[in-house]
Amino acid sequence: MPSDQSTWLISVPESGDAEGLFHELSSKLNSSAKSGQPSNLAQLSIPSFKTGTLDSLIALSEELPKHDAFFTATVAKTVDTLRNLLNNDPSKLSQHVLVNEQPVDSYLLRGWSWNEGRYGVQRSLREMVDVLNKEMTSIDNVMKAKLTNYNLAKGSLVQMQRKKTGNLSVRSLIDIVKKEHFIGDSEYMQTVLVAVPKNSVKDWNAKYERLTPMIVPRSSTLIDADDEYSLFAVVIFRRVHDDFVQKCRENKFIVREFSFSEEAIQKQREELQTADTTEKELWTELLQLSRTNFSESFQVLAHLKVLELFVESVLRYGLPAHYIGFFVKPEPKATKRTLATLQSHLAYLGGRANPEKSKGKKSSGTDDLGGEYQTILEQEFFDFVLFEIPWIVL
Numbered sequence: 225m226p227s228d229q230s231t232w233l234i235s236v237p238e239s240g241d242a243e244g245l246f247h248e249l250s251s252k253l254n255s256s257a258k259s260g261q262p263s264n265l266a267q268l269s270i271p272s273f274k275t276g277t278l279d280s281l282i283a284l285s286e287e288l289p290k291h292d293a294f295f296t297a298t299v300a301k302t303v304d305t306l307r308n309l310l311n312n313d314p315s316k317l318s319q320h321v322l323v324n325e326q327p328v329d330s331y332l333l334r335g336w337s338w339n340e341g342r343y344g345v346q347r348s349l350r351e352m353v354d355v356l357n358k359e360m361t362s363i364d365n366v367m368k369a370k371l372t373n374y375n376l377a378k379g380s381l382v383q384m385q386r387k388k389t390g391n392l393s394v395r396s397l398i399d400i401v402k403k404e405h406f407i408g409d410s411e412y413m414q415t416v417l418v419a420v421p422k423n424s425v426k427d428w429n430a431k432y433e434r435l436t437p438m439i440v441p442r443s444s445t446l447i448d449a450d451d452e453y454s455l456f457a458v459v460i461f462r463r464v465h466d467d468f469v470q471k472c473r474e475n476k477f478i479v480r481e482f483s484f485s486e487e488a489i490q491k492q493r494e495e496l497q498t499a500d501t502t503e504k505e506l507w508t509e510l511l512q513l514s515r516t517n518f519s520e521s522f523q524v525l526a527h528l529k530v531l532e533l534f535v536e537s538v539l540r541y542g543l544p545a546h547y548i549g550f551f552v553k554p555e556p557k558a559t560k561r562t563l564a565t566l567q568s569h570l571a572y573l574g575g576r577a578n579p580e581k582s583k584g585k586k587s588s589g590t591d592d593l594g595g596e597y598q599t600i601l602e603q604e605f606f607d608f609v610l611f612e613i614p615w616i617v618l
Contacts (some may be wrong), residue, residue, distance in 0.1 A: 228559035230612035231332055231551055233529055233567070235270060235537045236573060238546040242267070245548060250363060252565050253552075266333040268549030271345045272532060273352075273547050275538050284349055285539060288532045291357055297526045298364045300616045302518045303373060309511050320515045323522050332526065332551050332613070334605050343527060360524050363517050370513055371585045374506040381499040388496075392453040393478045394417040398489045405457045406484045408592060413440070414462050419453040419478040428456065435471040455480070522616075529611050536609045541573075566608065572605040 226232055239245065250265050275281065303321060310316040323331035338345070343352050386394035397417065406415040420428040432444050437459035448457045460468050469479045530549070537547045554562040 226554075226559070226563060226610060226612055227614065228554055228556045230614045231329075232548045233268060233533050233611045233613065234552060235268075235533045235547045236538075236570060237363070237541045237611040238548050240258045242548045246550070248548065249566070249569060251360050252569050253562060264329070264333050264498055264549040264553035266550070268337070268551050269337055270534055270537075270547045270549040271338045271536055272545055273345055273531075274342060274348050275543065276349055280350065281538055284353065285534045285535050288353070288535065290451070291360075291528060292352065292532065294364075295356075295521070295528055296614060296616070297358050298360055298367075299521045299525050302367060302514050302521055303366075303616050305367065305510065306514045306518065309507060309514065320511070321518055322515070323519045325519075328522065329553065331522070333553060336526070336551065337522070338530065339527065342470075349531065349535065349598055353528070354530050357533075360521060363521050363524070366514070367517055370506075370510050374503075374510045375535050377499070377503045377517070379508050381496075381503045384499055391419075391450050392448060392584070393480075396492070397455075397480060397482050400455065401457075401482065403484060403486070405445065405447055409553045412461055412463075413459055414465065415457050415459055415484075416465070416468065417482050418456050418458060418472060418478055419479040420456060421476060422449070422452055424476065425454050426505060428454075431457075431475065436460070436467045438464045439468070448548075458554070464614065471577055490534075526613065529613055533609060533611050536611075540609055569607060570608045571604075 230443050236245070246265070246267055252581065253265055278613070303317075307317055311321070318327075321328065324336075388399070388451050389395060392400075394494060401417065407413060418428070418432075433441050440459040443457075443459035445457045447457055451453065468563070472479050533549065534547065538545050542548070551563065552566070
């Protein structure tokens with residue numbers, strides 16, 4: 225069963241009346257739409273590519289599904305990048321997942337045509353597949369490199385910002401302490417900062433002078449407080465520093481190792497500002513690149529799908545290689561009805577399949593028809609050729 229979360233690409237042999245068949249299908253689909261929301265149907269012009277040999281077609285039919293999976297995954301990763309950059313805001317995402325500055329549906333259903341300028345049909349099928357694969361690989365590599373650079377910058381910024389959050393036992397003190405909280409240069413004494421749990425402040429005031437010898441009496445000064453800790457400055461002799469730290473640890477007082485330096489504080493502030501600026505610049509660059517590369521990669525994917533459609537059509541129906549194509553966007557609640565309508569109207573194609581050219585497969589309509597090169601709907605067989613472009617942007 226084809227997915228109701230995809231746009232279908234359908235191919236049938238040309239019978240000389242493409243317009244007539246389109247109008248017949250459109251009428252049938254509209255009349256079967258009980259919900260009042262008929263499936264979208266649009267003509268798909270399939271170029272007359274160079275077919276090459278049967279062996280080359282079979283080789284391509286086995287290879288194309290691998291490219292299909294890679295192309296689809298690349299487009300999906302680009303959408304995920306956009307979604308993450310835009311904080312999963314659907315309204316903002318819809319402004320960026322555009323193909324040639326138009327929504328995906330408009331690109332596919334309103335006059336899609338093969339890009340002859342970039343993928344001239346005078347090339348062989350193999351050459352065109354190679355060109356498409358090269359383009360998608362380039363897009364994927366550029367996206368990976370830019371995303372890595374952005375994630376590194378963002379990680380660095382988050383790490384710096386994290387130091388400014390949390391309670392006084394862990395957060396950065398550069399915006400809290402001031403020069404006047406410290407004694408001047410002294411060979412023998414130093415100021416130590418201690419984070420004391422709120423419920424232990426009374427205990428601190430009673431004990432700190434006797435934690436070790438050589439602590440300056442009445443030197444404890446409250447600098448700041450939050451919901452969990454109070455930050456004190458206390459003056460001690462340098463020679464008892466290690467013992468003082470150990471005694472504080474035993475009493476669950478947390479010594480914050482901090483040496484006041486205006487130069488170091490200014491440097492940290494500048495580093496944070498630089499990291500913030502860098503992250504914003506890379507965010508903007510990645511957003512713009514993702515928007516552009518979504519458009520480019522989706523077009524490459526659509527062209528590959530049409531090549532798959534053509535190759536399968538030749539293997540299914542044989543020569544001459546002239547086929548009529550359609551885009552069908554099924555209304556989600558009418559997928560089975562839409563498929564049944566297509567099967568019923570195109571049942572006359574049942575005798576047109578060319579099993580001898582499809583690796584000796586039988587035309588019984590059973591699962592025996594599925595093969596490594598036949599990717600249609602998990603080995604389901606229809607009288608028409610059908611491929612799907614998943615709705616990646618949902």
